[in-house]
Amino acid sequence: MFPLIQRCYFHAHFKLQTLPVPRLLLYGKNKTTCSSLGLHRLQRDVCLLSRSSSLNPASIHAAKLQAFHTSLPFFKKKTPKESETEDSGILQRSMKSLKDSPKPALYLSLAGLIPFVSVPLSMVIQGTYYPELAFAQITYGAVTASFLGGMRWGFALPENSPAKPDWLNLANSTILPLLAWQALLFKDITHGAIMLVMTLGIALHYDLSLLPTYPRWFKVLRVVGTVVMVLSLLATVALKSFSEQQLSNSRNKWQNTK
Structure with missing residues (x-):
């Protein structure tokens, strides 16, 4: 057979x-x-x-040596309309989560961004770079980064918390104050601002993906707050470089006329 x-x-x-x-x-x-x-x-x-x-x-x-032909599977590519729909859906969910956040947390977080935004805004309005205000912004940013690290420590202490008081949670919460302290040791405002931007990025990475999860509304609030803080620090650095360039140009003109 x-x-x-x-x-x-x-x-x-x-x-x-x-x-x-x-x-x-x-x-x-x-x-x-x-x-x-x-x-x-x-x-x-x-x-x-x-x-x-x-x-x-x-x-x-x-016949055993005959090769069998198999066609490759066809993968459907997403059209630009589908990708735009997905992006708009993510944005809508994020805004809904931000609106559903507790009012004290939302208002206090937004109020905490005022010192960051007010420093470069006041420099732009007056048209002058103030090193004292820039250093005050760096100091406030270091305090904020330390607060974010200490908040993780407090989140891991309760017995019913999903975050355990282990090395991962407690050690990562102490890294942020150390990096913020390092940002204050730089004599140059630019170096301190860049160090602080890196610290805020590490803190956001901890809160979103590395450590046990926070509520969704807090994640959205952290993203918005980090973006505003980073942009404010970069605006201060840009104003500093622009002011130094103007100062060097004026010195060159004065030397040429002399």
Whole structure:
């Protein structure tokens, strides 16, 4: 019985490869008809070949070496409209989570951003760079980063908290004050601001992905607050570089006139 099945399979496979391609394959509407015609021909050839003589062992070995053709799967690409819909959906959910946050947490977090925004805004309005205000902004940013680290420590202390008081939570909460302290040690405001930006980015990474999760509204609030703080620090650095450039240009002009 098994040799008969092998004989039928080999001849059927050979006939299937040598069958002429019908012209109907060129038309998309008649693919089903062509497939049914090829299936009837295959069944007829199998029945005729089942009555023939025994198959040569060399042919069986050649049939085993035949490679089977498999077409690659077709992956559907997202259209720009679908991606825009997904982005708008994420934005809407984020705004909804921000509105659902407790009012004291929302208002106090927004009020805590005022010292960051007021420093570069006042410099732009007056048209003058003040190193004292820039240092005050760096100091307030270091205090804020230390507060974010200490908040993690307090979150891990209660017995029913999902965050355990282990090395991961407690050690990562103490890293942020150390980085903030390092930002205050720089004599140059630019270096301190860059160090503080890195500290705020690490704190956001901790709160969003590394450590056990906070509520969704707090995550959205942390993202918004971090973006505002980073942009304010970068604006101060840009104003400092612009002021130094203007000062160097004025000195060059004064030396040339002299």
